[in-house]
Amino acid sequence: MQRPALLLYAMVACLLACSTASAMDHAPVLQHAMTITGEVKNPLKLTVEDLARFQSVEIQLNEVSRDRQFHGVYLHQAVPLRTLLDMAEIVKQDQPFEKEIDLAIRVTGASGKQVVLSWGEIYYSNAAEVAIAFAATPVKPMMTEARCQKCHGPEIYQTSLEQYARPGQLPKLLIRSDFYTDRCLEGVTRIEVIDLHPAIKVDRKVKLQSDELVISGAVEKELKVCCLKKYPQIEVRKKVVGVHMGYHGLHNYVGTPLVKLLEAAGAGDDLTKALLISAPDGYRALFSFGELQLADKGQRIILAKSVDGKLLKGQRGGKFRIIVPDELVDDRDVLAVDRIEVIDLKPQPKISVIGVGPGDTDLITLEAIGALARADVLVAPADIVKRFAPYLGDKPNLFDPLLLIKHMFRKAHPDMDPTEAEKVCNVERTAGVAKIRQALDEGKNVAFLDWGDPQIFGSSRWIREYLDEAEIETVAGLSSFNAANAVINRDVSANGAIVLTAPKGLRHNRALLEAVAKNGETLAIFMGIHDLPQLVPLLQRHYADATPVRLVYDAGIRSREHQLATTLGGVLTAAQGETERFLGLIYIGPCLAGE
Secondary structure (H helix, E strand, O other): OOHHHHHHHHHHHHHHHHHHHOOOOOOOEEEOOEEEEEOEOOOEEEOHHHHOOOOOEEEEEEEEOOOOOEEEEEEEEEEEHHHHHHHHOEOOOOOOOOOHHHEEEEEEEOOOOEEEEEHHHHHOOOHHHEEEEEEEEEOOOOOOHHHHOOOOOHHHHHHHHHHHHOOEEEOEEEEOOEOOOOOOOEOEEEEEEEEOOOOOOOOOOOOOOOOOEEEEEOOOOOEEEOOOOOOOOEEEEEEEEEOOOEEEEEEEEEEEEHHHHHHHHOOOOOOOEEEEEEOOOOOEEEEEHHHHHOEOHHHHOEEEEEEOOEEOOOOOOOOOEEEOOOOOOOOOOOOOOOEEEEEEOOOOOOEEEEEOEOOOHHHOOHHHHHHHHHOOEEEOOHHHHHHOHHHHOOOOEOOOHHHHOHHHHHHHOOOOOHHHHHHHHHHHHHHHHHHHHHHHHOOOOEEEEEOEOOOOOOOOOOHHHOOOHHHEEEEOOOOHHHHHHHHHOOOOOOOOOEEEEOHHHHHOOHHHHHHHHHHOOEEEEOOOOOOHHHHHHHHHOOOOOOOEEEEEEOOOOOOOOEEEEEEOOOHHHHHOOOOOOOOEEEEEOHHHHOO
């Protein structure tokens, strides 16, 4: 490097240092943990410290929103979002359309604000265009306040300087290609990869021809487009480069900007919206409203009617074609467009009953992790909150639902009259449900956490009495039954059937017990360890004392799970040395003999 260049470089570095150093009297920075879930193989939970360990890029943003409000200038250290998504490993499961270009990425901040990106805008631009910042330094003007006042009063400059006094929040979503920074979301708490599973049949044998298209979905009016004459038109030039076929020339296209067609349909400008564009053969691509409306290159995405001066009508690929001129590859150039569906990805608040598995945290499902990430508040037993704290973060717990199961409520209040206990329990249940209702009304997602599979003797049964079935989604979990089968380490259905029951079910259905014993099927009894002395005489009326019995304790808790292999006649003696009186399953049936 020549000496003059060295001096210039030094001067620039010094000026930048001065401008940022003057801002080192930072406003406080709030830090949040961030999850990446959804259609991924490896869900991630990352702190700001975790992000700082990745190779980073430096990004400066001059932050101005669509309402022309200035929000400061910041120099960020950030990790490309693509790097994090690759680490989570996006997977599309059982989909006839295998390309990821119809996937959406929903990002949520600590305030509840959400924005949507498309998979294509992340993966078909240079990696640093979309990133997650883990550090931000304000870049203030080097002018002193005294010098500013020579030109204008504090009513001009004070509002801008006040932006630097507000608390910052990290991690932060950065999108360099957006002219307006409305999608640069502070305090990112979750990133979800969403497969919309569109009802679009894939048949690559269908002729790629379409004379019109329809814009439908979340719009004020359905719009049918047969001709582009009445819409504004522009010309764009594109280097056509295919993922598989390589370079296919430099071409000029004429057509209508996609944003103009959305305006005509009354699609609005919500940053939680996306549009899915498809062709008759099922090929499709997803675009976010943000990339279309906030970025200059998004304004150049067109519905083309001609290429190099020749109408597309009559050519292979139909009358209309989506052209994305500034993308690195042409995968989202949809031929023969016949449908544009506008979709709002802002979820409606709901209560999710989530099974977290029978014990150890590694038995939770990926679906449950994703549901936990979407939750804003919890309803959870204290033990679950303690065990699964890394997944729950600082989300508030409204109440412990186990304490409102009536027999547990009576146990916790032994001196209370049973009638009075039931009355008080019902009052507290009503108060708990009111808390859930308030959270839903505030737009918050509620996660009701339950052990095992919530639909097999789950503790969530009582809450369903107070809520409409349509308000609840259930996220299945691994049951203690599944974990206990693994402890037994054999096929417990060898004789053809398994009957799952609780002691109450056996006492009230003697005919069932008689039939199971007669046919030699396997009986699995939940919540029966405590009642074992009363159960054995009942079972002995139908089973011989030599019938094999397995007691499985603490199934799913690897450090404690174990089994006792015994017989009906010897089970009470064998169980005397066990200290656990509740967490266990009882199996009885001839197939347990191990033969």
